[in-house]
Amino acid sequence: MKTFIKHTIKSTLFLGACMAGFLSCSDDDDSSNNQEEIIVQEDLRLDLTAFTKADAGVMMQAFYWDVEPIGGWYDEVSSKIEDWSASGVNRIWLPAPGKGASGQFSMGYDPMDYFDVGEFSQRGAENKETRFGSRQELENLIQKSHDNGIEVIADIVLGHNSGGGLQSNPFRGGTEVYSLFNEENGNASGKFNRTNEHFHPNDIHSNDEQALFFAETDLCHDQQYVQDWLWGRDDSVAEFYKNTLGFDGWRFDYVKSFAPKWVKAWNDKVGGFSVGENFDGNQQVLKDWVDASGSPAFDFACFYRLEESLDRNKDLTALGEEGNMLRKIYPDKAVTFTANHDTEKDENVNNSISYSNKLLAYSYMLTHDGYPTIFYLDYENESFKDAIKNLILINRTIATGDIEIIEANKDEYIMKRNGNGDNPGLILYMNISNNTKQYEIQTNWSNKTLVDYANNSKLTPVTNAEGNTTIYAPAGSFSIWSIGKEQ
Structure with a gap:
């Protein structure tokens, strides 16, 4: 009618x-x-x-800060897989899977034992699971994702470690730091044991060319032993995650804390999709990192232009400026987003896009070029879900051409x-x-x-x-x- x-x-x-x-x-x-x-x-x-693009797809950030239920997150995500796949999600990004120093409270960003993904008791803890679940639950989730045409991306923390035993470091004047990782001290798997020589400072240098982050336990990638265990060996962290657990790619955490050449070395050895978290709103900084690493990067420049335009300045003029986002420079290397686990937990209003403008931000991201990332809490919010699903449909169909x-x-x-x-x-x-x-x-x-x-x-x-x-x-x-x- x-x-x-x-x-x-x-x-x-x-x-x-x-x-x-x-x-x-x-x-x-x-x-x-x-x-x-x-x-x-x-x-x-x-x-x-009828217009579905051959390269269609979006990535789902499948977690938020302090996810609940503790010990049951992998199963919770698993229950969403069919719906996400039907909506056009072709990758999910999971938090760092290794055991963290804070045990079942850890979100994975205080890595202690890279090889313990929920199967060892650590430091007296009876419960073997990570905050997210057991190794078996992780492998079940990866298999279910693959069965539904979805790749699974592991969060990789290469810059720093936490939770080792105290050890005197001669390069710190004998000061004791938590740099001893073995079966008795934060590394129950017994793989990739570490001592003070594998952190900064050491007999190679006091620090690498990047900014120190958790300086006392900042990993030194110039140490061949560190390279070998992280990605070089046949039983390295990278090989274990890819060939044993089944991960398909990598999200590199806080890449400002180590040189981009190490991301390139990891990818050259094991391959797979990758994206770096270079937390910087300057598009030139992002471009330089992409050039040096060869990896795509999260487009923080796009994120901050959206936040400034929609919230801070309430002026859309900047969205039309040339070259002020990574996606405008390298659309094939830009992974766009409107929220992530860090922006949503930060109380700084200039570091997040307001609830009232979320869908406006998604409308921009999902109609432009770049590879879009959907944030779990936005998609699973019933106030947004139908609109985001519709925008994903538009992204994978008619959002094409110059x-x-x-x-x-x-x-x-x-x-x-x-x-x-x-x-x-x-x-x-x-x-x-x-x-x-x-x-x-x-x-x-x-x-x-x-x-x-x-x-x-x-x-x-x-x-x-x-x-x-x-x-x-x-x-x-x-x-x-x-x-x-x-x-």
Whole structure:
């Protein structure tokens, strides 16, 4: 059934200028002086799965800080796998699997025994599991993921260790530090035992070229023994995670604490997908690290431009600037995100995107290039879930082709994906003002009825022979336009 809505252009002068060919006109929508009718129809959307891209996929960060239930997280994630796979997730990123110094309270970022993934009693603890579960539960999760077409990414902490026994370090003037890792001291597996010579300072140097992080137990990768056990040996950490446990790739934690050449060495030896956490909003810093490591990186520059634009400055202009994100420089090396375990636990409001702007941020990320990462707490939030699933569908189908930025001002950001072949592409219209906005635009589609695939506007504008029409975006929201069914 068709229904009709009266829609107005604010002034005849505005309408006349736009129709005369000045297709950069934007204005607030005002329905009080309607001069034209636009059809509203519910059933015009195409089946987007017909446009599924060969390289489609998004990564799910499958944890948040201090996950619950303790000891049951792998099983909790396992229960989500079918739904995630159906939504288009092709990788999940799990927390560091090795036993941490804080036992079942550890989120994995205080690595003690890389080879204990939930099967050894450590330091008097009777419960062998990590915070996330047992080794068997981890292997079950990896197998279920593979059965559903999902790769599994391990978080790798190469920079520092925690939880060893006290040992005098001659390079620290005899000061005792927690650098002794053996069967009696934080390394029940008996593999990759460590002493003070494997940390900084040592007989090679006082520190590497990167900033020290947990200086007393900062691993020295220039020590051949450290390289061998981490990735060089046939029974190394990397080989154990990949060939025994079944992990498919790596997320390298805090890469500022060691040289990028060590990421390259790891990847050259064992392969697999990888991404580095270079926690820096400067796109040049990210580019330099990608160049040196050969690995993709999380696009913190994109994340901070979104946070600044949506929250801090409330101005979308920066989204249109050239080269201010990694994805604008190296789209194939940029792993984009709108939240992660660190940003969501940090009370600094300038280090996270506000709840009210989350979907706006996802609309940007999932319509642009780069490899998107979805945050568990956002996807599993019932207020966001349907919208994010729909945006993932858009990402894996019509979010394709060259990117053309049409407008970027304080209130509006409009971007066109030009599609390719039979794929029509899309137009994203973000609006952070308090009023509905409209924009006269030249599209790539002649004599077509358009539909908002974000489901935020019921209007169905029609393009003329030159592809010109008016598109709309609700207040504080977004629309994603593409062609609808033929009438």
